[in-house]
Amino acid sequence: MNESIKLSSLFDEINNPPATASIIHWWIFSDEMNENRINVELDYISNLGFKQVLIAAGHNVSPKYLSHDWFEIVKFAVVQAKKRGIKVWIADEGTYPSGFAGETFNKKYPHKRMKAIIVEKEFVIEDNLCRIEPHSGTIGILAKDMNQNKYFAFEKLEFSSGFLYLPYHSTWQIKVISSAYRTSPTRYVHHPTGAKDTTYSLCDYLDYEAVKLFISEVYEKYKAYIGEEFGKTIIGFFADEPDYSISGLPYTDNIFDIFYNEKGYDVKKYIPYFFKEQLDEKIKRVEADYWDVWSNIFTNTFFKQIYKWCEANGLKFVVHLNHEDMIEQLIKSEGQFFSHMKYVHIPAIDVIWRQIWYDKKAIFPKYASSVSHIRNIAQTFSESFAVYGRGISVEQIKWVVDYQFAMDINLFLTSIFKYLYDHPQNYFFPEVIKYINTISYLLYVSTPCTKxxxxxxxxxxxxxxxxxxxxxxxxxxxxxxxxxxxxxxxxxxxxxxxxxxxxxxxxxxxxxxxxxxxxxxxxxxxxxxxxxxxxxxxxxxxxxxxxxxxxxxxxxxxxxxxxxxxxxxxxxxxxxxxxMVEKDITVVDSKDVRVLHKRIGNSHLIFLFNVSGTSFLGKIILKFSKKNVYIWDPMQNKFLMVSNIKSNGKNIQLELYMHPYRTLVLIASDEYIDGIQKIDLLGSLPRTVSELNDNWEIHFDKDFVLFSDLKDWQSLGFGDYSGSVVYRKMFSFSHVDFIKNKHLFLYCPNVKYFAKVWLNKRYLGARAYSPFMWDITEALKIGENELVIEIQNTPAAALLGTQEKLEKLRKEAEKNFYLSISLKFDMEMVQSGLLPPVAIVSLE
Incomplete structure (x- = not known):
């Protein structure tokens, strides 16, 4: 982003990155909202480390969405956010998909509701004469000879008299093809049952005037109340999944005229053939032309029009589509991806459930970051974690974010840190938010090296x-x-x-x-x-x-x-x-280490991510020459200088050890920063010095102690326990040569899912993600030692750790789609505890 940025300035700025380059908290206004609640929640949000919020209407919110009092309470929230230095985004709908303005199009503009081409009627006759009563929306008829499997299409003019003469006598399946008001399902915050259905219609996305009405009912009204903060406290608007999840074809009243002007032929006579069970090559080509036309209309009437309005008002427009992870489904409901993303200020994706997870190869984040690169946009946006479950761990949150970082996604929207306020690992939330903010900022100020x-x-x-x-x-x-x-x-x-x-x-x-x-x-x-x-x-x-x-x-x-x-x-x-493709960076003999290579001025930024649960030990070759290599230390949130690099004047070689799921951030530069602490990169596997797997005191509370080897809490009879458990062990250490000559660590690779460590009453710190390793060189003694480890799990065990709780949630999930999704995830997270091995190791 900034060609002239100095590393010395950058190293200072990572401790306080700008708000606009930081993670966004999805601030949902649900149930009763008042000034006191807003201030309390803002303080909580601010204390976690958030510098941006997205204000969005939630279920059953009071005051009513889009009412005068709604805008007044949003205005109050914006003023209070400004006092705390927090930037604000506004969600343009209550709730999704964007484009129905609550009840507005049902009540005020029913003639501007979404439309589709559908099979209006379907019936069978045995004759060669069919009685049809066409109306203004009738387009044509598809007739199938069920005996010979032949198809015939008829235009409206051919049966305008009310009678359709079929080619010959047979058994005919008749499909009457018409345009009609049809909407994608919407989820409205004031729906009586909270359902996602077709009660509240979207506007006609393909009608310029309909979208203009949506803008006037939402965007213009926000401008009337809080427009003075546009481009200042208020950064922009967020739109969510505008799409055609309909049974039929997207339609607007003048689409056939637009089609003729663009393609040079009349498509109406072919429309009935689109409803055949299987399309022949000619009809596939005509349908492809139709998809080209309607999706381009969608680009220009919806995305471009809102984009231009935001730009004229000093705001950014962000929108993600539906089904980026299922591209065939996206094409069906959105028409296309790349054309729509031409008219957003920050291209975006949606990662609300496990579209990104350990067992998947998810490439779809590259769609959005590619558009950002091609359009020279510094950020790419991700809505993440809405339905990843209450049992998700901090390490898993970090892994999903790191996976996206590796594809240059660098602006995250999530409600998970507020949603999981009672999570046993919430102690670590500010640390992971700081981690996300730092990497996001580094990717924000750098430019891609993609070739x-x-x-x-x-x-x-x-x-x-x-x-x-x-x-x-x-x-x-x-x-x-x-x-x-x-x-x-x-x-x-x-x-x-x-x-x-x-x-x-x-x-x-x-x-x-x-x-x-x-x-x-x-x-x-x-x-x-x-x-x-x-x-x-x-x-x-x-x-x-x-x-x-x-x-x-x-x-x-x-x-x-x-x-x-x-x-x-x-x-x-x-x-x-x-x-055949020349690489700037080579990770020798590994397909598990992802590399993102960017530039900061004349320096190189390298983000490395070990996606697998297996350690990496090997060589990384940087095929460029720089005098210095710096590495970011996330525990201290500062850069250190790497001492043990090998350079031949043409490239740099690094012998490197990476723990499972570990990330490394390197900067190769000719710029020398005075006073930077030096460090050697780890170049060897951990060597076990002493194992500590047996004979532990396990304190589930201060009055109950178990004596056991390391097992999960379920095996110890505490299957539905959620919270903290303290492990204590006395052990003897007699390796004098290691105390004198080696760097020693406590290594616990199977923590589920958060740990704090004390050795001989010295607090060594907390870890919520790999590597679960603590430097014990100074705290370890020859002779008797006392080791205390506090383990915290996730809420999953308390939610469904017994068969009775599990069955209750399964019944609830039958009526709740999102619960049915997250329940599967939470079931995987019940296992809790400190599992072997626990060991003292040395690293070279």
Whole structure:
């Protein structure tokens, strides 16, 4: 972000990063809101370390959403946040998806509600004459000869008299295709039952005037009450999942005219064929044209219009879509991703349940961060953790965040630290918030070093050719496993890309030198021309497995065959592909260490993340030469200078040990910072000196003590206990040579899930995530030692640690979708305690 930033200034600023680069607390106003409650909650939020909040309406909020008193209480909250130096975002709906303004479109603008093309009626006749009564919304009829499995489509004009003459006598299935008011399900804060259903309709996203009414009923009213804080205390608006989760096709009254103007043919006669069980190639192409048209209307009437309003009022507009992790479903309900993200100030994703987890290869965060990189936007936004369960641990929270950091997601919205206020690990919440703020800021002030573009085949998805998107995702995952960063793009982002010499630039700053395409069926002609120019300038183009089949112009129905070998080369395997891309950073013999490489001025920022539960011991090669390497120490929140680097003038080699789930932040620079503490990177596995697994005193409270080896609390008869348990052990240590010559640590890799340690009454600190390791060199004595470890679990055990509690929640989950999701997660978190091994280790 800042080409001239000095490391000395940066090292000071990480202790107090700006509010706008910090994690956002999702501040939900539910039930009765008053001035006292607002002040109490703001103090709690501020004390946790939050510097930004998103004000959002919650279930059954009082005062009523969008009433005069609602705006007054929001205004009071903004004033109080300002006094505490807290920045504010505003959610534009109560609650989601964005675009229904509460009850507004049902009551005030019913003619501007969302519309769809649907099967209005379906019936069977045995005749060649069918009586139909068309109306203003009727579009056509699809007739299927059920005996011969033949289909015929009829336009409205052919049965305007009320009678439809079928080609011959047979058994016919008749589908009457019409436009009608249909809405995606909405969840409104004042819904009598709290359900998500179609009671409160969304506006017509494809109607410019309907969206303008939404803006006037929400955005303009906020402006009337708190507009003086726009661009000051108030940073922007947040929109949540605007989409078409409907049974049918998105529709607006003039869409057929728009289609004709853009595509040059009348689509109405083809619309009935869209409702066949299986589409032939011709209809797939027409449907792809329809998806192209309606999704572009969506981009321009909804996203662009709100974006422009926010920009004119000094605000930022942030919105995430629905189903980023299920791209085929996203295309069905959103039309496209990349085009919509052209009209947000911060591209965004949604990680509300375990779309990102240890057992998944989740690539979708790259969609949003790629748009940020291509558009030169410093931040990428993530709504995270809404339904990860009450039993989530601090280590798991950190892992999910680190996974996103590794893809350059650096602005997080979450309510989890307030939602889990009674979590046994809440002691550590401020520390993990500080950790998130520091990394977010470092990624905010740095610029990406990505050199590879991977084409994402949106047109193929419109045409039902889903395999190409799967291949693009396969390529992306393979590149990341091989420490090759990249950005996704599609044809809608070409306006940001410029070819100069052998590279592709974005606004003369970011540069790419390789374009990779998955095996695709349809290549847009504007992209084809772009690739031909890039190839003619010496740019490298790689086609994975096959060349494209067709190149199409403005319509999928007008195309020509791609000429093989005209541009680029084909590679047959991921291994071959990886070898053709030059890497700036190599992690030798590991696919588990993720690398994010960015620049801060002339310095290099390297974020390393071991995604696996296995330690990494090996070599990391930085293929550039810098005089100094600094490493961030999260415990002290400061950078230290690495002493044991090897440099040959061309690259830097680091021998490195990384604990499971560990992150490291390095900065390689020629800038020398005087007075920085020096440190050696760990270059060896922990060596066990003494094991401490047996004969523990285990205090579940001050009046009850167990004597046992290390087991989980369930095995000890405390299956539903949630809170703190104190472990005490007396042990003898006689390794004089280690006391004199080695650095010794207490190592507890199986803490579930938080630990504080005292050795010989000296407090050594708390840990909530890997490595669960404490330096005991100074506290350890020859002879008798007293070790005390306090363990805290999560609320999961108390929630469902007995069969009776579990069955009760299972019944509740039958009526609560979100509980049914989080319950599965919480069941995994019941096991609690300090498990073996517990050992004294030495590290070289």
């Amino acid at each position: 590879v573009l991977v084409y994402f085949p949106t047109p193929d998805l419109w045409a039902g050719e889903n395999i190409s998107a799967s291949k693009a995702i396969e390529i992306g995952n393979a590149l990341l496993e091989n420490q090759i960063d990249f950005d996704f793009f599609d044809h809608s982002l070409l306006e940001y890309l410029e070819i100069k010499n052998q590279r592709i630039y974005t606004n003369d700053r970011k540069e790419y030198d390789i374009v990779i395409l998955p095996p695709i069926k349809y290549l847009p002609q504007d992209l084809f021309r772009f690739l031909k120019l890039f190839s003619s300038k010496g740019g490298k183009i790689i086609f994975f497995e096959n060349y494209p089949l067709f190149v199409y112009n403005k319509t999928f129905t007008s195309f020509f065959h791609f000429v093989d070998r005209e541009i680029g080369v084909v590679v047959e395997s991921i291994e071959q592909l990886s070898k």
